[in-house]
Amino acid sequence: MTHDIFKPHWSRYLHPNAPDPHRSKYEPHSRDVFESPYGPFPQTPPDLNIHEFCFPPNNLLPPDYPLFVDAVAEETVTLHQFYARACGLARVFRYDGANPLNLKRSPVDDKEDGEILGMFSRNHLHYPMVAHACFRAELVFGGISPASTSYELWWVLRKMQITSMMCHESLLPVLREALKLGTGENDKASSLRLVLDPKKIIVLSENTTLDTVSGHRTIESLARLSLALPEVPRKLLGGDRMAYLFQSSGTSGLPKAMMITHKNGLHSGLQGMINATQNARFAGVEPLNPQRVSGVIPMYHSYGMILWILRVNLLQLTNVLLPKWDIELALRTIEKYKLTALPLVPPLVRQLAQSPLTEKYDLGSVVGAASGAAYLPPDVVYQLAKKLLQGANMPIPSGYGLSEAASIASPAAPGIFGLEPALPGTIGYLLPGMEARVVDPDTLKDVRKGQQGELWARGNVVTPGYFKDAKATADLFAEPGWLRTGDLVMRDEKDRIHYLDRLKEMIKVKGLQVAATEVEDTLLDHPEGLVRDACVAGVDNGRGDGSLFVRAWVVLTMEGAKQGEATVGSKLEEWVKSRLSRHKWLTGGVEAVDSIPRTPSGKMLRREMRDRYHARLKAEGRSKL
Known part of the structure; x- marks a missing residue:
């Protein structure tokens, strides 16, 4: 197989020596370092930008289709509209272009200072478009939880060193209260000060006719302005350059900010494409058929980033967005739009599994559901599967990843590469391009198969570290390249990974x-x-x-x-x-x-x-x- 990462065909997602899903048999072993049954990533240019990976230069766009649909407002953005608006906003965001916002050049890593755009919004039709405009403009952004209090927002603005801001209009009061807390000069918990320029606040408004809201320019006004700006051909830079920042979950202490490079991001998107392609080949169907996907996972989160931003134009997806979770609205949406895929988190799996409301709606279009972002208890994986076409013999799979490495492991289709099923209670096999070890967290020595230890992971999806926090980064990597996940696991005789608990939550x-x-x-x-x-x-x-x-x-x-x-x-x-x-x-x-x-x-x-x-x-x- 000749490989071209820009080729408009599913073969672009496979390494030339990728294992055959039928003939290749994964052989478990007892070496300390074990690897993915799916094999390595295909080669990519060292400076590849996420936007150019999703929209390869010199490739024609495929025929147009609805890309994002707001299930409540019933508004639609098509693929062609998305691309045109992302390109237009990128012309506005470029520091070396017309630059109406007076944006500076973004840092390439945390050794530099520069422009970082905060993204403070609930799920919205135009959130992914703004993200791709940032990729294309080489403008680093930071995703911030829309559930943040003013104090939490103030903290994250400082940790991410946010200099400019896109804020949904409904969240402007929270932002105003955060700014009142000052620069943080007297805060002994962090030496980082507030550097947000109030003149660089942009508003995401539901009223597309407005040029300003509360004295701040709107995204729509910038989109209109972009129509008059020339497109300047240039080589986009990516690779090991910082692309965006993630807000850590903050389950212990206040949130940190972790760096994700273009290489990290595009390989997180690539993993799903490799999985889907190989699974389709194993099932004997054409890879990457169009799907209609339920969109409730938060876009600022690593799971949502993969679903709604890193996979744009990698296959034909119509993403039907819900601004917030409401079980009856979700069920009506499945029936109305005939959704085929349900990406979920464990609380939503449980609700759907146990709710009698599911009997009122037609779920026959759903080919499969999957869970991620947190541990999924085994009791509900069969309950929900029984209500869907996949049936109880195909329990809801749960992927495993961290904000520091968005996708590490998941169950594989039983029989692919000769693999045994990964039943509920396990997190399955390593995803494409990943390597792992199981290590005693006290001695930092590798443990034998069947023994408990901390999972260490290595691969192109692993963060380079926490932004401007050398101590936290050093704690994250006991050895160069090896991410300490903080999760207690057991590797069994088939090289399946069994999740046991968070190390810090062991009793x-x-x-x-x-x-x-x-x-x-x-x-x-x-x-x-x-x-x-x-x-x-x-x-x-x-x-x-x-x-x-x-x-x-x-x-x-x-x-x-x-x-x-x-x-x-x-x-x-x-x-x-x-x-x-x-x-x-x-x-x-x-x-x-x-x-x-x-x-x-x-x-x-x-x-x-x-x-x-x-x-x-x-x-x-x-x-x-």
Whole structure:
């Protein structure tokens, strides 16, 4: 196979020596470093820009089709409209062009200062277009959670050193309050100061006729201005240059900002294309057939970045966007637009799996659903699959990645490359181009197969580090190139990876480690179906010896509520005792709650539940004095 990364054909996504999905057999081994059954990435030019990877120069655009659809407003952006607007805005954003915004040159890494555009918006039709305009203009941007408080926004603006801002009009009040907090001169937590220029705030408005909102120019006014600007042919630069910044989830401490290069981003997009191409070849169908995709995953998140920005024009996707999650709106949208693919996060999988509303709508168009961004408990993967065409024999797969490396592993189609199925409870096999090790987190020595250890990963999707935070970057890489994921895993005899827990969330009981997810899965698996969500964490045992009690917070099902908290608590404690070792028993008790707090991407906030419990104990102790 001759390879051309710019060729308008699915073969561009495969290495010339890519394994054949039928004839090639992956051979598990016992070496410390193991690799993806899909083989290596195809070669790409060292300075390739993400935008040029998605829209190869000198290639004609394919026939037009709806690219993004707003399911609520029923507005559409076609592929050709997207490309024209991205090119136009790039002419506005270029620091060495007409430059009406007076933007500076962006830094190539965190050794430099320069222009960084903040992106502060919910999912919107034009968010991906602005991102591609930035790629094309070589303007670095930073994605910021639209759920941020003014204080969190102020912190992230400083961590990312945001100098200019695209803000959705609904979030302007939050931005104004953040700016009132000052430059941060008296903040001992960080030496980074606020550098945002208020004159460089651009507004994403729902009213496309407005040129300004609250005194700030709108994206639409800049798009109109771009029509008068000439297109200047130039070689776009990318490769190891910084493309964008991610806001870390902030589940422990305030968020960090991590750097993603053009090479990182385009290879994250490429992994999905390799997977889809090889899976189609294995199934005996034409690779990369058109799809209609549900769009609820946040665009500022690494998962959403892959779905809505890094795959534009790599295959024909019509992405039907929901501004926020509403289960009945989502079901109506599936039926109305005949969606074929549902990218989800674990809380949404659970809702769809357990909701009787799914019986009211036709889900027959959905070829498959998948989950990502957080651990997916096994109990719901079959429940939702039963409601879809894939059926219970094809449980909902859950991909594994981090903001620091967006895509590392996922289940593979059973039989491809001779692979055994990766059943729920595993995170599957390494994705294309990835290598991994399992390492003792204390000794930093590789462990044998079948033993627990921290997953280390290497590949082109791995971040170069945290922006202007050398200490955090050094902690991330114990050895050059090897990312410490912070996740406890086990590699089995077939080179499948079994996720056990976050290392920082391991519960130490009398010197023994307890994986919270194992206990949570056991609670969810009670034969009477008493629990629909569960959170487990270690709480103070009151002895001051460093050991913890294992405590569970559960959300009851209708059956659980009918039996009552006391009865359910006793049954769950007995169930855990019958299934798990003594040190994993619920010595800290069981408490029924209305809901379990999670991040927008679905990560459970165990720390918040634990802290609430400790605060309550402290308050009760004071009240008795």
